Amino acid sequence: MTRTGPGPAGAPAAAPAGDAPTGAAAGPGWPAIEPLLRAAADEHWLARAVADLGLDRVAEVVVEELAVRCDPVPVDGAAHLAFELTSGGERACRLLTVDRDGLTSKRDGWQAAPVRITHDAVDLLRGLYGPGTDRRTSRRVTTCAELNALGPAPGGLTAIVRERQRLAVAVQAVVAACQRHPVDLGGLSTRFGSDKWADLHWYTQHYERHFARFRNAPVRVLEIGIGGYDAPDQGGASLRMWQRYFPAGLVLGLDIVPKPGVRGPRIATAVGDQGDPGLLDDLGRRFGPFDIVIDDGSHLNAHVRASFTALFPHVRPGGLYVVEDLQTAYWPGYGGTVGPVAGPGTSVGLLKQLVDGLHHREWVPPAAAPGPSYADRHAVALTIYHNLAFVEKGVNSEEGAPDFIDRGWSAPPA
Structure with missing residues (x-):
């Protein structure tokens, strides 16, 4: 039960309506995501939408979406991943942090991440927003660091293996967020x-x-x-x-x-x-x-x-x-x-x-x-x-019962 007008407990009078709804993006409605949603059923138009919006802005849209879809992971600490979108010869990268609270992102620091997940932008957007019957194999590429690239670390090999396990759980959470599932x-x-x-x-x-x-x-x-x-x-x-x-x-x-x-x-x-x-x-x-x-x-x-x-x-x-x-x-x-x-x-x-x-x-x-x-x-x-x-x-256009059926009523005389 949610109050949206003056209620019985003396709620305040209505506030004036704003010129536009406020959301994650500036301006009325959903200016960044809406063109991608409209184009998602067709690869050609989706590529045009990506080009018009710019790959960097598309990357912002995608990581915001992944934050919505990424479930918290049952591990201690946080795992850091590099997430890369490509389109033609361009690329846009973000650092993703995955922990028990879910997923967050920032622009800097991705270069040092031990794991990089790379997606073709059109392919990923098609999977995120396209027709639900589209089940094509993603063109994702995942690049992981070698074990010795993670060391030396306190605790020796055991600590390194635990870090690898934490990274594996985080990678799976991000990969799952990139796919559509019930x-x-x-x-x-x-x-x-x-x-x-x-x-x-x-x-x-x-x-x-x-x-x-x-x-x-x-x-x-x-x-x-x-x-x-x-x-x-x-x-x-x-x-x-x-x-x-x-x-x-x-x-x-x-x-x-x-x-x-x-x-x-x-x-x-x-x-x-x-x-x-x-x-x-x-x-x-x-x-x-x-x-x-x-x-x-x-x-x-x-x-x-x-x-x-x-x-x-x-x-x-x-x-x-x-x-x-x-x-x-x-x-x-x-x-x-x-x-x-x-x-x-x-x-x-x-x-x-x-x-x-x-x-x-x-x-x-x-x-x-x-x-x-x-x-x-x-x-x-x-x-x-x-x-x-x-x-x-809908349209309530079905005819009623035919006129010859007695309804037990007749119009009064004129």
């Missing part, structure tokens, strides 16, 4: 500190079922609610989880509090109140259309309804709009209804309205002008779990 969303949730699994909720099993078809696609994901309350560098656990789960996805987070400290190579953040329809519409126009929108914001029922109305038009056909924490439809402090039936103005009331709209061609009498709403015409499926709902976007 990850468990529940495990990612607990690793990054999201409450979507084994904490307040048990959502990830349902997310995996509904998001499977998007897994390797270049999706755009918007999540309302970043977390961390007023702290500018706190929160973002779910954004990091989605960044790792969708290897070619772009992730945008919206919160009422500025979050400049929540960063990632494919993460950007925006500031604003989820109850402001104009702001949400502008957000959708600038950074959509979205394949997935997740409302994990204030969970005030009025906000849930306002956000859906404003953002559902900015979901792609075939995309999903997700509403979390439906329990607040029964909590008065959030605008919910006391008792076993949620009122029409609640989030559950919204879902009931969507079910009715899905069947608008069966209404008796037929809908009066101006006819069915946008949601009635474009919500094509609803799946509801405990406190969690998925709404699928």
Whole structure:
């Protein structure tokens, strides 16, 4: 549960929206990574994108991505590796440090590293961001120092062998990060500190079922609610989880509090109140259309309804709009209804309205002008779990029952 608007506990009023989301790169959106993602399905265009962006900037993008994908290694101390990208006659190098906290990088010091991993830039980017069915053998070259190049060292040969083992584990972690492999969303949730699994909720099993078809696609994901309350560098656990789960996805987070400290190579953040329809519409126009929108914001029922109305038009056909924490439809402090039936103005009331709209061609009498709403015409499926709902976007164009079937009603005489 994440606050993104004025809540029942006296949360502050909405901050003004910024001109652009803040992310790992300067400027609106994801200026460095986006052209690489768009070109990743075709080697020719990917090579053009690398040339346009410059190999040094591409190297920055790649090592930021590897930091997201590299799992911590179960060894004491740190291993240092040289990582080299090549393209034509150019090369760009970075020093990678791998330890129990994961992977970090810097520009200097790579010359002295005992191991060097070299990748063709286009080949590596194709593997990182290209079609999920692409399983070609990488053109990686790994060069390791000889044993005597590591000595002399305190502890003699035993210390050298341990260092070699530490390097081997680190090399494997980096090589694995360069390849695409399945990850468990529940495990990612607990690793990054999201409450979507084994904490307040048990959502990830349902997310995996509904998001499977998007897994390797270049999706755009918007999540309302970043977390961390007023702290500018706190929160973002779910954004990091989605960044790792969708290897070619772009992730945008919206919160009422500025979050400049929540960063990632494919993460950007925006500031604003989820109850402001104009702001949400502008957000959708600038950074959509979205394949997935997740409302994990204030969970005030009025906000849930306002956000859906404003953002559902900015979901792609075939995309999903997700509403979390439906329990607040029964909590008065959030605008919910006391008792076993949620009122029409609640989030559950919204879902009931969507079910009715899905069947608008069966209404008796037929809908009066101006006819069915946008949601009635474009919500094509609803799946509801405990406190969690998925709404699928499409074209609700199926005809109703034929006219000759008696509906038990006739129009009043003119």
